[in-house]
Amino acid sequence: MPDATSFDALIDRFIAERLTPDELPQFFRFLENEDFRTRYAGRIDMDLLEEAWLGWSNEQQAGRLYNNILQAGNIPVSNTPVRKMGWTRYAAAAIILLAGIAVYRYTVKKPIRETAAPVIAQAPVIQDIPPGRNKAILVLGDRSVVPLDSLANGSTVLQGGMKIVKEGNGKIDYLPAQTGDAHDIIPKNSVRTPRGGQYQLALSDGTSVWLNAASSITYPARFTDGDRTVSISGEVYFEVAKSPGHPFIVNIDNTDSKVEVLGTHFNINAYQDEGTVKTTLLEGKVKVSAGNGSVMLAPGQQSAGTTVSDAVDISQVMSWRSGVFSFEGKNIQQVLRELARWYDLTIVYGKEVPNIRLRGEMGMDLNLSQVLKGLAAMEVVCRLEPGRKLLVFP
Structure with a gap:
């Protein structure tokens, strides 16, 4: 033998x-x-x-x-x-x-x-990677850092006459503290999500904000004198509270882009590895500025810079808010960038990048191994290596 x-x-x-x-x-x-x-x-x-x-x-x-x-x-x-x-x-x-x-x-x-015979001389087993979860840090005006995912529900922090309350549903609210002087200097706060984290917060004017993985928002602890200006990076969804005569302005970090609104619902995808800032309007009206140009968006439209498109699938854009990866019509690089942010991976391609456009969707609550099996069924072959490295084969 x-x-x-x-x-x-x-x-x-x-x-x-x-x-x-x-x-x-x-x-x-x-x-x-x-x-x-x-x-x-x-x-x-x-x-x-x-x-x-x-x-x-x-x-x-x-x-x-x-x-x-x-x-x-x-x-x-x-x-x-x-x-x-x-x-x-x-x-x-x-x-x-x-x-x-x-x-x-x-x-x-x-x-x-x-x-099957007993396994003999097996390669080392690489631990599976769980999905992302509610995870973020809060950076206060004095630069101190509060890990929000480990903060007990009901905990409070005072900032600029506001009380920051950790709610039980994975979010924080800014509520009036009825302390301090209205003329005090208002500190700026930031909420930042890591790769593999999402978070929700309510600003002092009642605006609701959702951060996708590897994203951030910086804002005053309390809006004053009608100035409602924030800055973001990554992907953020807003439901802006109405305040007549007080526009809500979103500056995009590391770009010359900004979005100006009154009361509306919209999503901004400003990940640097996606190339172009995309603003998608669900409700109301927004003005998008980039460089020397600007455009107005109506509901159902999306801007890439100052280029406006009506051919946008709102459900796909907002799938992350529903806890779903939507692959429909995306190329393999787009899909793997999303997975890299959610599972905190480094993507390594083989000799060439597979020229594949995918279809369908998967839940964001799946372990990585389950997602990789689904990709294999779509002819996308990947292998997880030590150090959270994902090898992709043509």
Whole structure:
């Protein structure tokens, strides 16, 4: 019998995608032996493989893939037409053979999990990554920092004649403290979310603010003299309290852009790695300024700089507020940037960036492993490495 130790080494190299052209035929020859097929079956994630082949949509594609893999393993190519065997069986065979167990799957009748041998020489297990949550810090006027996620519900902090109250639903409110002098200097506060965090707050004028991951807002503890000006970074959604004659102004950090409103609901995406500040209006009217230009938005419109579009899917823009990743029509880079912010990942691409546009949606409450299985079903293959590094293969 061939040497089991040598086969275990080939398994490790195959999983790590480090087999040389000379080693690949040797690997497939090992798999001609039922004991080694069984040995290898315990080393793969069948759920992931079964999801992956669901994306193959036609007979020709499945047949070509199947024959290409057979040739890669120096296994004789069958002349049986694809139609006679059934394309779904070819697709399944191709994907499973790519993992090294096609012969096992189609010659052994028992389910793989029933016959799998004990795992031998497994690669180190990388811990799964949980989803993000309500997490932020509050930076006070004296630069002291309050971790909001660990602050007890009902706790209060005094700032500029206002009482900052930590509510029980993952938010903070600014309420009149009935202390201090109206002429006191009003300190500026900031709320900042890390990668993997979101948070909600209510400003002193009653405006509600939601911060997505890796975002921030800086604002006075109390608005005075009709001046309602804040600055933001990242992605922030506003429901601005009406105050006739007192516009609400949002400055975008590190840009010359700002948004001016009276009372309205709107979303600003100003992540620097997205390239352009996008303002989406849900209700009311806003004026968006960038450089020397400005535009007015009506509900349902979106501006990218000062370019206005009516073709905007509001539900997709606001999906993060509903706890959903919306992938519809986005390319793989856009999707992975969102995942990187929510799961605090570093994305590393292989030789080339996959040219794929995705569809569908996933809940933001899923562990990363579950999201990666869903992406695999859409032909996006990723592998989590130590140090929260996500490798993406073409």
